[in-house]
Amino acid sequence: MSLVNKEDVVLELEGTTQKEILHQLALKAYELNRVDNAETFYEQLCLREKEATTGFGNGIAIPHARHKCVKQAGIIIARCQNKIEWNSMDGNPVQTCICLIAPDDKNDFHLAMLSKLARKLIYEDFVEMLKHGDVETLVQEVNHVIEN
Amino acid sequence: MSKKLKIVAVTNCPAGIAHTYMVAEAFEKKARELGHEIHVETQGASGVENALSEQQISEADYVILAVGRGITDSDKARFSGKKIVNIKISDALKEVNVVFDELEQRSELFVTDQKNIKLGSQKSQSGSLMSHIMAGISAALPFVIGGGVLVAVANILMRFGLPYNGFEDGLVPTFTWIIESIGYLGFKFMIPIMGAYIANSIGDKPALGPAFIITYFANDNAMLGTESGAGFLGAIFFGITIGYFVKWIKSFHYSKSVKSLMNLTIIPALTIFIFGLIAYYIVGPFLGTLMSTILNFLNNVPAQYQIPLAFIIGAMLAFDMGGPINKIAWTFCFALVAEKVYTWYAIVGVVAQVPPVAAGILAYIKPKLFPEELHDTAASAIVVGATVATEPAIPFALSDPIPMITANTLAGGITGVVTILLGIERLAPGIGVFDPLLGLMTPGWAFYVAYAFGVILNIVLILFFKKIFKKKET
Numbered sequence: 196m197s198l199v200n201k202e203d204v205v206l207e208l209e210g211t212t213q214k215e216i217l218h219q220l221a222l223k224a225y226e227l228n229r230v231d232n233a234e235t236f237y238e239q240l241c242l243r244e245k246e247a248t249t250g251f252g253n254g255i256a257i258p259h260a261r262h263k264c265v266k267q268a269g270i271i272i273a274r275c276q277n278k279i280e281w282n283s284m285d286g287n288p289v290q291t292c293i294c295l296i297a298p299d300d301k302n303d304f305h306l307a308m309l310s311k312l313a314r315k316l317i318y319e320d321f322v323e324m325l326k327h328g329d330v331e332t333l334v335q336e337v338n339h340v341i342e343n
Numbered sequence: 344m345s346k347k348l349k350i351v352a353v354t355n356c357p358a359g360i361a362h363t364y365m366v367a368e369a370f371e372k373k374a375r376e377l378g379h380e381i382h383v384e385t386q387g388a389s390g391v392e393n394a395l396s397e398q399q400i401s402e403a404d405y406v407i408l409a410v411g412r413g414i415t416d417s418d419k420a421r422f423s424g425k426k427i428v429n430i431k432i433s434d435a436l437k438e439v440n441v442v443f444d445e446l447e448q449r450s451e452l453f454v455t456d457q458k459n460i461k462l463g464s465q466k467s468q469s470g471s472l473m474s475h476i477m478a479g480i481s482a483a484l485p486f487v488i489g490g491g492v493l494v495a496v497a498n499i500l501m502r503f504g505l506p507y508n509g510f511e512d513g514l515v516p517t518f519t520w521i522i523e524s525i526g527y528l529g530f531k532f533m534i535p536i537m538g539a540y541i542a543n544s545i546g547d548k549p550a551l552g553p554a555f556i557i558t559y560f561a562n563d564n565a566m567l568g569t570e571s572g573a574g575f576l577g578a579i580f581f582g583i584t585i586g587y588f589v590k591w592i593k594s595f596h597y598s599k600s601v602k603s604l605m606n607l608t609i610i611p612a613l614t615i616f617i618f619g620l621i622a623y624y625i626v627g628p629f630l631g632t633l634m635s636t637i638l639n640f641l642n643n644v645p646a647q648y649q650i651p652l653a654f655i656i657g658a659m660l661a662f663d664m665g666g667p668i669n670k671i672a673w674t675f676c677f678a679l680v681a682e683k684v685y686t687w688y689a690i691v692g693v694v695a696q697v698p699p700v701a702a703g704i705l706a707y708i709k710p711k712l713f714p715e716e717l718h719d720t721a722a723s724a725i726v727v728g729a730t731v732a733t734e735p736a737i738p739f740a741l742s743d744p745i746p747m748i749t750a751n752t753l754a755g756g757i758t759g760v761v762t763i764l765l766g767i768e769r770l771a772p773g774i775g776v777f778d779p780l781l782g783l784m785t786p787g788w789a790f791y792v793a794y795a796f797g798v799i800l801n802i803v804l805i806l807f808f809k810k811i812f813k814k815k816e817t
Contacts, residue, residue: 243358246433251365284437297360307389309360310364310387310392313360317372318372
């Protein structure tokens with residue numbers, strides 16, 4: 196069982212504001228059976244953005260939260276239909292979101308996988324692939340990163 | 344700036360799953376490009392990884408703290424005397440490109456009086472061999488202590504008059520037999536649990552099951568066909584070898600479909616198979632030969648060498664605390680009881696109690712010498728050690744093996760000599776410190792003299808060797 200499958204990739208996420216995108220991501224997380232309550236997870240995502248932006252530049256954001264409403268760790272890779280104003284570090288709007296869904300459990304080895312992915316996000320070629328690669332490559336590359 | 348620097352950094356962030364690691368990676372990448380040496384400790388949701396060693400910190404020119412969740416004073420205390428650069432974790436990804444050029448301007452010398460709080464006399468670095476052994480010890484502690492207390496209670500009740508029998512001859516088992524039998528399961532399982540958790544700490548979950556089974560097997564003398572099982576030495580040996588073996592198998596790249604099959608089926612089955620054969624065909628015969636050779640040697644020591652022999656016996660009894668070496672010495676002494684020679688068996692009665700009681704008392708008066716999880720077990724180590732078995736000494740000994748085992752062995756040897764010189768005799772197994780009251784150990788005063796001597800000597804030697812070995816390390 197891989198952590199990331201085709202179902203975890205959304206190519207045309209609807210929405211025009213950051214809140215709408217976060218809400219869509221939370222609904223998707225619920226749909227994928229990762230969280231037991233979409234609204235709670237949405238609130239957590241918003242809370243995290245309030246603390247500091249997760250838009251770290253280059254059109255990419257990593258909205259994420261760790262909460263007990265998470266049943267199973269997961270990653271959602273979403274490309275938005277529109278460019279979203281995200282209050283990013285470089286001021287540019289966001290078009291690709293990597294949403295990290297983490298359970299509130301210290302021992303979960305999925306946390307280690309998420310951390311490997313996070314480390315990879317500072318490399319331009321990897322980010323380029325996330326933004327423009329096809330679904331198959333995406334799933335394959337992300338799994339490769341987190342399983343090694 | 345062309346000077347190559349040594350830098351240490353700590354990263355953490357509110358959720359502990361994204362920025363902690365992105366910033367760590369960004370620091371490492373940038374430092375690589377600039378030719379600096381950097382070590383980054385990540386304090387993420389899954390705990391601290393790549394913990395900075397004392398050496399790394401002491402060698403570092405600068406400390407970068409990119410902490411979104413803050414850092415406690417006691418955690419920060421390890422950087423006392425260092426030049427620290429503070430960065431907000433949320434700005435760190437932006438600042439990573441410039442911060443290495445501005446270290447001197449942005450750093451502030453940090454000094455605190457607060458002593459770096461350490462775990463016992465030695466801090467086990469996470470990921471070090473010692474940290475794996477400690478993982479085994481903390482898992483085994485409740486087994487030996489919990490079980491030991493039950494056995495102690497059973498023995499005390501028994502010696503003070505309660506009947507004792509099991510199912511034999513169609514009898515109904517007595518209360519004493521029942522709680523003793525349950526208690527002994529603690530001793531029986533502490534060894535495999537220790538092996539299992541050492542392996543788990545190294546090779547993760549796929550290593551736990553195999554190491555449990557193999558360590559149990561290697562400790563089961565009936566299954567191996569030997570006089571004694573491999574004891575805690577076997578737990579350490581198989582815990583470590585199985586742990587690294589599983590880690591090694593896991594290090595190959597498997598496709599997704601095979602991965603869970605590997606972890607759940609192939610790795611455990613293969614590991615149990617290979618190490619089961621090693622235990623049976625190599626460790627078993629090795630133990631058997633070792634025991635018969637040493638026993639043969641002991642039996643052939645001429646009578647005039649009684650004093651050195653007493654030293655060897657005492658040292659062996661204390662050395663592996665219930666393991667095979669201890670068992671050989673015990674067998675030698677117990678066999679002589681059948682020939683109505685009681686002096687050697689007295690050594691068992693005295694020396695077997697010394698290491699746990701000494702360690703327990705020391706943990707009471709100087710808790711700082713031992714890791715925190717052992718502090719609360721001091722009292723039960725004394726009670727169980729003084730009445731039943733040497734095993735409670737194992738966790739204390741392994742928390743700092745070289746000085747502790749050296750001290751125990753030497754104290755055991757000398758106490759053995761003292762016991763023989765005082766002419767103490769022990770007629771039958773009893774309940775340790777109370778034996779003279781039951782008439783099993785005579786003369787009683789001499790027993791208590793030897794006992795007190797042994798415990799005090801052991802404590803002094805532990806303090807001495809801990810100091811010596813600590814000096815050597817630094």
